[in-house]
Amino acid sequence: MKKVSLSDSGPKVSEAIYGFWRWQDEGSETYRKIESTVRLCLDLGINTFDHADIYGDSTVETSFGKVMRQNNLKREDLVLFSKCGIRRSTDGKFLVYDTSRANIHKSIDASLKRLQTDYLDIVMLHHSDLLADPEETAMALAEVVNSGKALHIGVANFSVFQHQLLASYLRKPIVTNHIELSLMNTSAISDGRIDFIKQNFSKPLAWSPLAGGRIKEGTDSKAQSIREKLAEIGDKHQANPEQIAVAWLLRLGTLPIIGSTLEGRIRNAASATGIHLSYEEWYELYHLSK
Numbered sequence: 001m002k003k004v005s006l007s008d009s010g011p012k013v014s015e016a017i018y019g020f021w022r023w024q025d026e027g028s029e030t031y032r033k034i035e036s037t038v039r040l041c042l043d044l045g046i047n048t049f050d051h052a053d054i055y056g057d058s059t060v061e062t063s064f065g066k067v068m069r070q071n072n073l074k075r076e077d078l079v080l081f082s083k084c085g086i087r088r089s090t091d092g093k094f095l096v097y098d099t100s101r102a103n104i105h106k107s108i109d110a111s112l113k114r115l116q117t118d119y120l121d122i123v124m125l126h127h128s129d130l131l132a133d134p135e136e137t138a139m140a141l142a143e144v145v146n147s148g149k150a151l152h153i154g155v156a157n158f159s160v161f162q163h164q165l166l167a168s169y170l171r172k173p174i175v176t177n178h179i180e181l182s183l184m185n186t187s188a189i190s191d192g193r194i195d196f197i198k199q200n201f202s203k204p205l206a207w208s209p210l211a212g213g214r215i216k217e218g219t220d221s222k223a224q225s226i227r228e229k230l231a232e233i234g235d236k237h238q239a240n241p242e243q244i245a246v247a248w249l250l251r252l253g254t255l256p257i258i259g260s261t262l263e264g265r266i267r268n269a270a271s272a273t274g275i276h277l278s279y280e281e282w283y284e285l286y287h288l289s290k
Contacts, residue, residue, distance in 0.1 A: 001045030001273055004255070007202035010152050010175030011121045013079050015250065015273040018266070019050035019207060019257040025059040033261065034063045035071065040263060042073075044270040050178070050205075050257055051115070052083035052126055053107045058114060065116035075117055082111045083126035083156055083178075099129040101140035108144050123150035124178060128162040138169035145172055154178065156205075160196045167200075176202050181254060183226050183245055183289045184211035184218070189252075198253065206249050209256040209269065215245050226288050233281050239272070244285075246272035251282050 003012040018041045026033070038049075051061050061082065068075070084107035085099045108123060123144055129137070144150045153170065155163060156178035167174050177197050179188045181204065188194050188204070197204045210216060214223050215230070230241035237244065246256050246269045258269045277285075 001270060003047075004203070006122075006255075007173065007175040007200070009173050010154075010202065011079055013048040013255065014046045015255060016044075016046050016246075016270050017048040017050055017081075017205065017255055017257045018046050019259050020055045020060045020064070021050075021052065021207065022259045022261060023056045023060045025056045030056065030059055031063040031066055034060065035067045037261065037266070038064070038067050038071075038073075040266060041270075044267065046258075046270060047077060048079040048081070050081045050083075051111065052086070052124075053111050054086055054088075054126075058110070061111055061114035065114050069116055079121045080115065080117065081122040081124055081154065082108075082115070082120050083124040084108055084111070085126040085129060097127045097129040097131075099125055099132045099137040099140075101136050101143075104137070104140040104144065108149055112149060119148055120150040122152045122154045122175060124154040124156050125158070125166070127157050128155075128159070134165050134169045138166060142170065142172060158193075160192050163193075163196060173200065174202070176205050178205040178207060178257070180208050181206035181249065182209050182211040182215065183230075183248060183285060184214050184223065186286070186289050194252070194254070204254045205257055206254040207257045208259065209246050209249055210242060210260070210265070216242060222288075226285065229285060229288055233277070233285070236281075237275050237277075239275055240268060242268040243272040243275060244277070247275035247277055248282060248285050250275075251277045 001014050006013050084104055087096050087098050089096050141153050152175045154176045158177050181188045227241055230244045234240055234244045249256050258266055
């Protein structure tokens with residue numbers, strides 16, 4: 001799998017990225033499963049991994065760090081993202097979006113310790129904080145980069161205006177926005193997020209590229225019609241519907257974040273990078289998606 005520049009100033013990443021957002025804490029099993037998944041990804045050419053401080057109640061980063069150390073993986077061969085800015089309320093009953101300076105520094109320091117690394121390739125804000133002082137948030141991110149704890153800044157789930165607001169307070173560029181995008185959810189195209197990210201010479205990261213399995217298993221009429229068309233186009237490319245669904249994202253210039261824990265789906269997404277859809281194929285699927 002080839003490596004591509006995430007932006008004009010960001011890191012080079014694998015065309016497909018593996019993300020751990022679906023993972024839950026399973027005790028000692030977490031380590032074993034992450035080790036197996038990481039080995040599979042590396043065999044497929046995927047060297048870029050997306051984390052967050054809250055994934056699996058923070059256990060995923062801990063297990064990943066142990067996998068790196070115990071398998072003697074070279075840090076320079078990997079590209080690591082981690083997100084901060086979401087924490088649980090004191091009573092643990094709901095989530096709080098907190099991009100205050102104190103919380104950003106606390107979160108990043110904890111992630112680095114769990115991952116057993118000195119730096120992140122990208123530190124991302126996980127969600128826009130409606131109560132944030134954007135100047136304070138930007139200053140904290142700049143401090144993280146200037147200290148060497150992260151090389152680049154990114155965001156996740158930001159609207160165009162939220163993206164613009166934060167960028168206006170930063171001297172360093174935001175290298176990507178991590179957004180939900182699939183044939184079942186194309187709102188990022190219609191609301192301008194895709195265009196804005198590209199305007200800033202960046203590639204969007206698309207999470208839930210298979211709509212949480214709905215593209216393969218959904219019983220509603222939209223899912224069924226899209227799946228039938230994916231199968232028809234797939235026959236022309238000797239590919240299955242999952243591969244074509246991911247190839248549709250790649251044709252748009254987005255990079256898919258694979259979230260499945262199933263080996264077959266990981267392989268499907270990775271192999272989709274070799275499929276190039278025609279204009280007619282891409283737009284036929286797009287019209288169905290709407």
